[in-house]
Amino acid sequence: MVPSRITVIGAGIIGMSTAAFLQRAGHKVTVIDRVAPGDGCSFGNAGGVAFAEVTPTIHPRILLKIPGWLMDPLGPLTIRWSYLPKALPWFLAAGRNALPDRVRKITAARAALGLRAVSDFETLLQAAKASELLVRQDTIRLYDTEAQYQAEEPDRRAKREYGYETKKLTPGEIAEIEPDLARDFACGAFHGGWYHVRNPKSVVTAIAQEFTRNGGEIILDDVIEVTQEAARAAKIRLKTGGERPLDRLVICAGAYSNFFARQFGDKVLLEAERGYHLVMPDPGITLGRSFSYVRTPMVVTPMDVGLRFAGTDEFAGLDAPPNWKRADVLWHSAKRCLPKLRPIDENVSRWMGRRPGTPDGLPVIGPSRKLGNVWYGFGHSHMGLTWGPTTGRLLSEMLSGTPGNTDLSAFRVDRF
Template identity: 35%
Template sequence: MKKITVAGGGVVGMSCALSLQAAGHDVTVIDPGPIGEGASWASCGCIAVGEIVPLSQPGMLMKVPGWLINPKAPLSLRPSSALRLLPWFTRFTLNSLPSRMRAIAADLATLTFASTADFKTQLQDIGAPDLLIERPVIKLFDNDHDKATMGAAFGLARELGCKIDDISGQDAHDMDPAIAPNFQHASILHDWSFVTDPVLLIQKLQQTFLQRGGRCISQAVTNFKREDQRVMAVLCTDGTEIQTDEVVIAAGVASKRLGKILNVPLQMEGLMGYATLLGDSNSDLKHTVFYPSGGFGITPYSCGLAVAGTIEFAGENAAPDWRRADVLVERAQRVLPGLCTDQRERRMGRRPFTPDTRPVIGRTPRLKNVIFATGHGQLGLTLGATTGRIVSDIVAGVPSEEDISMFSPSRFDPAHRDPALRL
């Protein structure tokens, strides 16, 4: 049995903690909290098996110049952050090359194709199988042009094994009558599913962890005590010092700061995503629905209807621009006629993105007992259980079922980067 400290109490951190605990380790989770209000709570709550084509796909990049000058666009950049983000965005853009897109998609598929089975196993373990709704996702398109922008992404996803059926907008309405009948095209993403409440999910993970003897500390990690190439203790805001045999960095956007303290460079940025929970929506939507030209999705949670989306590049401490949440609600009425929007709860979460869209999973050669499990972008909820399983395998010293070499933190480190690891 090892003493293991997990920095981060979101869906990835708690999943790692539970998997390590199940393997017989003494696990402590450190997070400034509140639990359940990280990136996942401002999301569509999907197990997005087919979300494997990187954001830097050419169809999206062609729209970026216009988006960046429009504060209501699906993607925006605050001027105060432009210069700092230029190196990251340059690398991000380079990954739109067809060969890189294909490689990234294939790598992500190795993880996402295992995600549903891993997630269902996790839900059974915590006694909450009903949190998962295994129902396909629908994407809606106004016209031929909108549909064409997804052509390359859908083609690559299908080639790698995703099941996507093209139907008419009327067919989508017949499938889910809450959807407006006047879309020209729609697609059914059969591999996807969604949760009934992402906040409840994370709370259930934490409750199970605590019931089994785990410990959660509501502090931020401020530093580490090291000897040679090992971390011996984790230091918290209040001066608490936690002796440890292994450290897992699963702190979302804060992982970049912790990596810097450990002299492990991470090319990762926290992109702000927005959501609004509508408490009394007057809608009987049954499926998660995405409207790509509007930059959002809608999910029928048990506690209300979630309208979530957009990506905003801004500083780590930037205040939310709630206009971006409000405009999504306005656009949602195009999808759901008669939508009631009076009862609103706004949410914002910072999603940790790498320029190649791959998460960061694995050990660093700079430190023998530190594992990174971060940078999941929009796939934190999707890959939480899978990442937890992989991290437990790493600690045990056994090969995981997937090849995780392309997710190594070393790909950002000039001193240790394998030439095969491209950004």
């Protein structure tokens, strides 16, 4: 392998992981983003390293719930109706990907990405001397009724097929593990492999600092244009930094990646799945691990900045203003689970981020089909933090010509 000069657009968990693994392979790497590492979508996620979550987000049982959710502007999944015509092709494709045969194939691809997620995470955090940021405590799933627990047996069966064992918890066991959780749940369960980080922003920052210590370059600037010559990306033009020549280019720009893919002639169905979070610096309760609640697609995670409530999906495009009521509604679901939770006050912070989602819930990882020196790493939807380091390793192997043992056909850019 001959080391080369590689430019990565995007300084979130995907872009910085890719840059770090490429640097470890001997390449000279430059990362470009308009915001500092970890200040984009990576900043506000739920902090889950959910490597055992092999079942896709949209599957036949979820399809039955979606119409009701869409009618509620504060529900788990909503769309601003003025945006529906633009999002309709994405939703139609998502429906096709919820058919049983597609779900089986998507599940296998998700399992392949999760197989080395923790070890890839540890590789980068250990190098950055930040291993303490990963908390190896499995997340708890909470159920109001036994029927809710039984309804998710297909998910647990899929996990078992890939080696992830879940354990059912009685109300007494839940109380023993997390005393501040409500005492009236019918049951709970460990997810079978869902850790969390103390702060996702700190994770990306630590990787970025190690990258720059080792000679990597990070440029804070807007990318205005990528010019092409002879089926290659030739130059990149920045808002304030002028033009720079390109050897090889990797696009890890999250929900904005489609601007580049479309320019390069690669067709991708990509939507901004807008998620919200609420952070309470002093919640009045103690929690040792994260938990999810079956009634609401939401995760509550203890972090070094406080207690974070994160979740929901909103389809409104990239530029629509946030609906902060969608952040506040997360508190109400959390309050049911944490009776001693303090009320929302002026110390609470709110955030909205744009998850890059594809209709099959799988990322795009691999080369452009149109330009010979362009690669992609985007479209991770709710799994960016989990699959970020692994995506970086896989891209590094591809660009370095290193044989890998992961079937990447499910992540091709030309599958849409």
